[in-house]
Amino acid sequence: MNVRNEKNTKGPVAKTREDRLKAALKANLARRKAQARARSGPTKTNEQKKG
DSSP states (O other): OOOOOGGGOOSHHHHHHHHHHHHHHHHHHHHHHHHHHHHTOOOHHHHHHHO
16 A cells, blocks of 8 residues: 655655645635625625616
């Protein structure tokens, strides 16, 4: 069984991977928030503009 231990990785490879994961997580969170806003329907400001 081959198990990798991320704590043992050293140097710039681990740092770039961490930065890449951080950016991906941030993008995913922004996308999920946008989807949640779209599902929640029109806001009061949108309703006032139509009225």
